[in-house]
Amino acid sequence: MNISVKLGLWFFICIFIIETCSMIFLHRNIVQSLVSDELDSLLARGNSHRDVLEISLDKATLHHIGLMESQTDTEVVITNKFGKVIESSNPIDHDMEAILKLKVDDIPRKGLILQSDWQKKKYISTVSPYEGGNESKGYVYMFKSKDQIQHLILQLNSHFLFASLLILFFLFITIFFLSRALTKPLISMKEATSRLSSGDFSVTLPVSSKDELSELAHSIQTLANDLNYLKKERNEFLASISHELQTPLTYIKGYADIGKRNSIDETERLQYLHIIHEEADHVSNLLKELFDLAKMDQNTFTITKEKINLCSFLQSICRRILPVFTSKGIQLSYHCQKDLIAEIDPVRFEQVLFNLLDNALKYSNEQTITEIKAIQEKKNIIITIKDQGIGIPSDDLPYIFDRLFRVDKSRSRLTGGFGLGLSIVKEIVEAHDGEIFVESQIGKGTCFKILLKEP
Ligand SMILES: Nc1ncnc2c1ncn2[C@@H]1O[C@H](COP(=O)(O)OP(=O)(O)OP(=O)(O)O)[C@@H](O)[C@H]1O
Ligand SMILES: [Mg+2]
Missing domain, CATH: 3.30.565.10 (Histidine kinase-like ATPase, C-terminal domain)
Known part of the structure; x- marks a missing residue:
């Protein structure tokens, strides 16, 4: 797996986990506040019916309230103090009955939330107590079907899904370009070093910014330049040495040839042998000094201070x-x-x-x-x-x-x-x-x- 894919994958996994966690957290909070808003408004509605009833508790008002609620997405059930239903906006079903049968003592005047579990139950529900004249008391029950809430949450989910897909899309694009931008200089450095190892020192790496990657590119460039210089120097050095050895060896060969001739006398031969000896000394000195230098290069020569x-x-x-x-x-x-x-x-x-x-x-x-x-x-x-x-x-x-x-x-x-x-x-x-x-x-x-x- 190449480095850009690896880097991209790591980026993706990290950002995906962060995004999923924050999305789940946000979604939960929104749903919670949505349900709590719904309950508050249901309670406020029940309380406002209670206020109307307390002003005029007669059949016409009861009927009017029932009629009003039958036109909305909430339901109202009004009972007397014995729990007998005296008005309802719609026929009472089984789940409503179960809520009406709940025994609740000391219901405060501002009302009470009876059921808030929208996931398991069919309704969320509140109750508000009323007190009319002639000691007539009773309760205003409000109901809202969970279908309504589920519908709202479904809408919310679709928004979240759309936002997630949009984020994923931009995440992909960003990661793609980011990993390419990060790995491009690395790839060119890798190519440069493999060219260096194959002996091609004519490497040029762009050094534009001042970050760690650029410093690395700069170091590789310096290395390439040094190697190039060393290669040139070594070639020149070898050429100079062969030239340096060539001259005394030509002398040695020339004088040895002359020395071999029978026509020359003994003193001349000795003279030539002397020159040959001198030139051989010269070569030997050169080799000794070169050997010294080679030892210094390899750090094998030690300094004893x-x-x-x-x-x-x-x-x-x-x-x-x-x-x-x-x-x-x-x-x-x-x-x-x-x-x-x-x-x-x-x-x-x-x-x-x-x-x-x-x-x-x-x-x-x-x-x-x-x-x-x-x-x-x-x-x-x-x-x-x-x-x-x-x-x-x-x-x-x-x-x-x-x-x-x-x-x-x-x-x-x-x-x-x-x-x-x-x-x-x-x-x-x-x-x-x-x-x-x-x-x-x-x-x-x-x-x-x-x-x-x-x-
Ligand atoms: N004191 C000096 N005055 C003038 N030129 C000098 C002096 N010292 C060195 N140089 C020049 O620098 C060159 C290099 O010196 P270096 O001592 O390395 O080599 P060399 O004396 O020619 O040979 P080697 O020392 O190997 O026997 C010499 O060839 C000479 O031209
Ligand atoms: Mg010298």
């Missing part, structure tokens, strides 16, 4: 990297706020700093200065690595943390970069709940800023 003295940590890194900087003619300046304690994984963080310093070294010219600085700002620790190198074009800045991205492909190949260093840096910094920012100006230099929040 420990509290360390950041200054001595940075100092030891500077000491180890200083010779390469000095040999390239680049000055390394180091500044650390005293007694800075950071909670980091020293092995991973070493990788971060070596990658950033390696970039500063690769992309700076001689006679420049590279600065390493660590300070505490409020509760955060900020580590900056600033060089006076070639800088990064502002158009490329948003992409430098992307995998395999290099600003200048030819130059980086010469310096041996894969474009993976910064993506590894970003992953490690984020695994420490930190953030990394970059500022750069072409020809002036680049500054990387790592922000570590205090736990």
Whole structure:
């Protein structure tokens, strides 16, 4: 059973139960007040006959009252104080007689309802006592046939039936449109997700209002866009990797071919073997870095944080990297706020700093200065690595943390970069709940800023 039918059925059952209950309640109340009105008017009529009789209790008046009632849908029976009938509008039948025989004491002047059960008995009936001159007393009995009441109730029932059918009709129409309106976005979302699962990410879902369904549609749309982006990125990544592997492998194959020739001497062969070894190293390094990144993606690599003295940590890194900087003619300046304690994984963080310093070294010219600085700002620790190198074009800045991205492909190949260093840096910094920012100006230099929040 589909969701619109299910929803519609639930709506229908709930509203049907509510409607039936309120209809039954209303019907009962109306019938009750109708019968009570009828009884009141019967009593009032009996009382008015009684008033007339009390003014003039003679045969002519009695006859007149009887005649009057014979023309209406009510009946009158007038008895004397011994219960003997002295006037009646119509012949007295068995049911009337049974009521007349009822022994009632102390009938109040305003009259009494003798029979109100219209469902079981043939008449509803009232009695009003009268008192004429010469101690002549008696009773005015009024009767109304239940057929009259039943006729009124039948009319009422037909009104109720008509109203119920009308409500049901509008209920059906409302439920039909409402369930369709509610389920339409759900159905389109279901279709969208099945398209997503079959690999088609070009999904567009309308997000018009601001309710829960629209939020869900928005989430599915975001998911589709992300998947689409990931698919594109994965394809580009694979293309870049195959390209990246292709170049050293071409070298290896080419030099191996030359090395196989008998015509070359031993020193040349050694030279070619050396190149082959270098290129194989290059491929192996690339694969190692890719493997690192893959581990980071799968969250299989763990960060083991420990509290360390950041200054001595940075100092030891500077000491180890200083010779390469000095040999390239680049000055390394180091500044650390005293007694800075950071909670980091020293092995991973070493990788971060070596990658950033390696970039500063690769992309700076001689006679420049590279600065390493660590300070505490409020509760955060900020580590900056600033060089006076070639800088990064502002158009490329948003992409430098992307995998395999290099600003200048030819130059980086010469310096041996894969474009993976910064993506590894970003992953490690984020695994420490930190953030990394970059500022750069072409020809002036680049500054990387790592922000570590205090736990
Ligand atoms: N300090 C810097 N100065 C100028 N350009 C930089 C600097 N750091 C990074 N870049 C640019 O950003 C690109 C990406 O840097 P990344 O460290 O990810 O790759 P790489 O250094 O080329 O290779 P790898 O680090 O994988 O050996 C670099 O190719 C370079 O163009
Ligand atoms: Mg690098």
